[in-house]
Amino acid sequence: MNKVVSRQQLSRGITRLEIQAPRIAEIRQPGQFVIVCLAEDSERIPLTIADSDPQRGNITLVIQNVGHSTQELGNLRVGESLFAVTGPLGHPTELPDQGCALCVGGGVGAAVVHPIAQGLHRRGVKVTSIIGARTREQLIFETELRRFGDLIVCTDDGSHGCTGLVTDPLRTQLAAGPWAVVYAVGPAAMMQAVAELTRPAQIRTIVSLNPVMIDGTGMCGGCRVSVGGVTKFACVDGPEFDGHLVDYHDLLDRLTTYHTFEKSGPGGAKDHCKL
Amino acid sequence: MNQLTQSRMPSRQHLPIPRQKMPEQDAAARADNFNEVNLGLTEEAARLEAGRCLQCKKPRCVGGCPVAVNIPKFLGLVAENRLAEAAHVLRCDNALPAVTGRVCPQEKQCEAHCVLGRKGSAVGIGYLERFVADWADQHCPPPAAAISAQGKKVAIVGSGPAGLTAAGELARRGYAVTIYEALHKAGGVLSYGIPEFRLPKKIVAREIERLQAAGVTFRCNVVIGRTYTIQELQAQFDAIFIANGAGLPAFMNIPGESLKGVYAANEYLTRINLMNAHRFPDSRTPVLNGRRVAVIGAGNVAMDAVRSARRLGAAEAMIVYRRSRNEMPARIEEINHAEAEGITLQLLTAPLEIIGDDRRWVTGLKCQRMQMGAPDASGRARPEPVPGSEFILPCDVVVMAIGTRANPLLTATCPELKLNAHGNIIVDENGMTSLAGVFAGGDIVRGAATVILAMGDGKRAAKSIDQHLRAQPPAAN
Numbered sequence: 001m002n003k004v005v006s007r008q009q010l011s012r013g014i015t016r017l018e019i020q021a022p023r024i025a026e027i028r029q030p031g032q033f034v035i036v037c038l039a040e041d042s043e044r045i046p047l048t049i050a051d052s053d054p055q056r057g058n059i060t061l062v063i064q065n066v067g068h069s070t071q072e073l074g075n076l077r078v079g080e081s082l083f084a085v086t087g088p089l090g091h092p093t094e095l096p097d098q099g100c101a102l103c104v105g106g107g108v109g110a111a112v113v114h115p116i117a118q119g120l121h122r123r124g125v126k127v128t129s130i131i132g133a134r135t136r137e138q139l140i141f142e143t144e145l146r147r148f149g150d151l152i153v154c155t156d157d158g159s160h161g162c163t164g165l166v167t168d169p170l171r172t173q174l175a176a177g178p179w180a181v182v183y184a185v186g187p188a189a190m191m192q193a194v195a196e197l198t199r200p201a202q203i204r205t206i207v208s209l210n211p212v213m214i215d216g217t218g219m220c221g222g223c224r225v226s227v228g229g230v231t232k233f234a235c236v237d238g239p240e241f242d243g244h245l246v247d248y249h250d251l252l253d254r255l256t257t258y259h260t261f262e263k264s265g266p267g268g269a270k271d272h273c274k275l
Numbered sequence: 276m277n278q279l280t281q282s283r284m285p286s287r288q289h290l291p292i293p294r295q296k297m298p299e300q301d302a303a304a305r306a307d308n309f310n311e312v313n314l315g316l317t318e319e320a321a322r323l324e325a326g327r328c329l330q331c332k333k334p335r336c337v338g339g340c341p342v343a344v345n346i347p348k349f350l351g352l353v354a355e356n357r358l359a360e361a362a363h364v365l366r367c368d369n370a371l372p373a374v375t376g377r378v379c380p381q382e383k384q385c386e387a388h389c390v391l392g393r394k395g396s397a398v399g400i401g402y403l404e405r406f407v408a409d410w411a412d413q414h415c416p417p418p419a420a421a422i423s424a425q426g427k428k429v430a431i432v433g434s435g436p437a438g439l440t441a442a443g444e445l446a447r448r449g450y451a452v453t454i455y456e457a458l459h460k461a462g463g464v465l466s467y468g469i470p471e472f473r474l475p476k477k478i479v480a481r482e483i484e485r486l487q488a489a490g491v492t493f494r495c496n497v498v499i500g501r502t503y504t505i506q507e508l509q510a511q512f513d514a515i516f517i518a519n520g521a522g523l524p525a526f527m528n529i530p531g532e533s534l535k536g537v538y539a540a541n542e543y544l545t546r547i548n549l550m551n552a553h554r555f556p557d558s559r560t561p562v563l564n565g566r567r568v569a570v571i572g573a574g575n576v577a578m579d580a581v582r583s584a585r586r587l588g589a590a591e592a593m594i595v596y597r598r599s600r601n602e603m604p605a606r607i608e609e610i611n612h613a614e615a616e617g618i619t620l621q622l623l624t625a626p627l628e629i630i631g632d633d634r635r636w637v638t639g640l641k642c643q644r645m646q647m648g649a650p651d652a653s654g655r656a657r658p659e660p661v662p663g664s665e666f667i668l669p670c671d672v673v674v675m676a677i678g679t680r681a682n683p684l685l686t687a688t689c690p691e692l693k694l695n696a697h698g699n700i701i702v703d704e705n706g707m708t709s710l711a712g713v714f715a716g717g718d719i720v721r722g723a724a725t726v727i728l729a730m731g732d733g734k735r736a737a738k739s740i741d742q743h744l745r746a747q748p749p750a751a752n
Binding site (some may be wrong): 043088231 | 341459460495503522528535539541542550551556561645657
C-alpha cells in the first residue's frame with residue numbers, strides 16, 4: 001500500500017499526487033515510470049515519475065483524466081492509499097554530458113519532460129524548455145521547469161505566452177542551435193511534428209511513448225510499438241525511443257483500441273475520452 | 276509396505292476394472308462459464324481407480340515423473356482409504372499436487388509408462404493426485420512454520436511453479452525465504468496464465484497461504500532487475516533462486532500484427548485471468564470480445580486462449596496450426612475438451628498476413644494450406660505450403676500463442692550471469708548459475724516448458740541451495 005501524502009489539482013482533469021514509495025524515490029532516474037494499481041481489481045496504469053523526494057520517500061505522479069481508471073486515481077485524497085505502485089520501470093533517459101538540450105512538452109507531457117530537464121540540469125547541460133497547452137488553465141509545470149533553464153510557454157488560444165503550438169517557437173530555437181539533443185513528450189501528433197522539424201538537421205530526438213500496458217515487465221506484449229520497422233516493447237525496450245524512427249500513426253491508432261469500453265465502462269457514458 | 280502388498284488382490288483381478296471417468300461439467304454449459312471443467316473423482320471412484328495399480332516392483336511411472344513422486348505407494352494408500360497418509364507421501368515429493376494433478380501432461384509422463392496402458396488404459400494417476408490433494412486441503416492442517424535458528428536467508432525471484440516449489444522445500448528445511456513477485460498477485464503463470472476453468476484460482480491461493488503459514492514471506496510489486504538488483508539481493512541473502520519465467524511473447528513478424536484486435540496470448544490471458552476482464556465492467560480491465568477468434572499455435576497456452584475466447588462469447592473460436600493433429604503439443608485432455616466445447620481446428624494451415632479494415636481493426640487472417648513433408652533435422656515432419664492454396668479466414672480477434680523469448684529485464688542488469696544464445700540463464704547440474712550462491716530454474720533456464728518441469732527445477736535448486744549453505748559457516752546474525 002502506498003499512501004497519498006499530497007494532492008494538487010493542476011487544472012481541470014489534471015491532478016498531481018505525491019505518493020509514498022521510498023525505494024522508488026531513492027533510485028528512480030529520469031524517464032522511468034511506475035505501474036500503479038488503485039485497488040486489487042483496478043487497471044494497471046503506467047505513469048512517468050515526474051519528480052521524487054528521496055529524503056521523504058515520496059514520488060510525484062501527474063494524472064490526466066482520460067477515462068474511468070485515471071479519473072479514480074485523480075480523485076484520490078490525501079491519506080488514502082493505492083493498492084500497488086511498482087517500479088521504477090523502463091530504461092532511464094539517455095542524457096548527454098555537456099552542451100545544450102531542448103525539452104518540449106505538450107499538455108501533460110510537460111510533467112514527463114520535467115525529470116529529463118532536471119536530470120540534464122544536474123549534469124550541467126544547458127536546458128531550454130518549451131511547453132504548450134490549449135489554454136493558460138491547462139498549462140502545467142511552468143514554475144518547476146523554469147528552475148532548470150530558459151522556458152518558452154505557448155497556448156493554443158494565446159491566453160498565456162505565445163499563441164500557437166510548441167512547434168512555432170521550436171522552429172526559431174532550432175535555427176539558433178546547436179542542440180545536442182531534443183526531447184519531446186506529448187500527444188503523438190506533437191511528437192511527430194517535433195521529429196519532422198529536427199529531421200532535416202538530423203538532431204538527435206528522443207520521444208517518450210505511452211502505449212497501453214499491463215505488467216510493465218515485457219511479459220504481455222501489449223505495449224508493442226513500431227520503431228524503425230521493428231517491433232519494440234515500450235516497457236522493456238523504452239519507454240523512450242528515437243523520435244525519427246517511431247511509427248506515430250500506429251501508436252495513435254493502437255491507443256484507441258479500448259475507447260468503446262470507456263463509453264460502456266463503469267460510469268463511462270458521461271465522460272468522453274480526452275486522449 | 277509388506278503388509279500393504281499382502282493385503283492386495285492378485286494382479287490379474289485388477290484388469291477387469293475399467294479406468295474411472297473424470298466427471299466434468301456439461302460441454303454446452305461450460306462453454307459459457309469459467310468454472311472448472313473437471314469436477315474430480317468421488318471417493319468411491321478414487322478407491323477403485325487406485326486399486327487398478329499393479330504395484331509393480333520396478334515402477335516405471337515414477338521414472339516418468341519429473342519430481343519422482345512415489346506413485347505406487349500413494350496409490351496403494353488411496354486404495355486402502357488411508358488418505359491422510361497418501362497425501363503425506365504425495366507432498367513429500369510434490370509441493371503443488373493440486374496444481375499438477377490438474378495441469379501436468381500425465382499422458383506423456385507417469386501414465387505413459389504405466390504397464391496397464393500397454394493393453395488397456397493406464398491408471399488415472401493425475402486424477403488420483405488431484406483427488407488426494409483436494410481431499411487433504413479439506414481435511415489436513417497446513418504445516419507449521421519451520422524457520423530454525425540457522426538464520427540463513429534465501430531470496431526467490433518469481434512466484435510461479437519453480438519459485439513456489441523451491442520456497443516450500445527451503446522453508447521445510449528451516450530457511451527464511453522471501454519471494455519477490457513483479458505482479459500484484461503471486462502465482463506467476465498459475466495466476467496470470469492458466470485459466471480458472473482449468474486451474475481454479477482458489478487452489479493457487481491456498482498453496483500460497485500454505486507457504487505463508489510455513490513462514491515464507493511474499494513481496495509482490497517488486498521487480499528484480501529494477502526495484503532491486505541481484506547484487507543488492509546478494510548483500511542481503513545467503514542464496515538466491517532466480518525463477519522469473521520466460522517473459523517476452525514471440526510474434527510471427529507477419530504483416531498486420533499491430534492491427535487492433537491482435538493479442539499475444541500472454542496479454543489476452545493476463546487480461547482475463549489476472550485482471551478479470553471477463554467480468555468487465557465489474558472489473559476495470561477490458562478485453563476485446565471477438566465474434567470470430569483465431570488463435571495461432573497448438574500448445575496448452577493456445578488451448579487456454581481459444582477456450583477462453585469461446586467463453587467470452589465467440590461464435591467461432593479456432594485454432595490455426597501449420598502442422599497436423601498428431602504434432603499438436605497441447606495435453607490430449609485439453610484438445611478433447613476444446614473440441615467438445617465447439618472449438619474448431621484449422622490444421623495444416625499457416626498464417627501469412629493479418630488483414631484489417633480501413634480503421635485498422637482485424638477482419639481476417641490470410642492463410643495457406645500446408646502438407647506434411649519429409650522429416651527435418653529434428654526428425655519432425657516439416658510442413659510445406661500447398662501451392663495456390665491461399666485463403667482468408669474471417670476473424671476479428673487474432674491471438675498469437677507461439678511461445679516466448681527470454682526476458683532480458685533481470686539478466687541485462689546482472690551481466691555476470693552467463694546466458695546462452697537465446698538469452699536463457701546457463702546453470703550447472705546443481706542448478707547453480709555462473710554466480711556462486713545464485714541458482715536459477717524454470718522457463719528462464721529452459722525457455723518455455725511446463726509447470727512440472729519448473730517445479731522439478733525448484734526442487735533441485737532447493738536441495739542444491741541447502742547443500743551449498745550447509746557447506747558454509749553459520750550466518751553472523
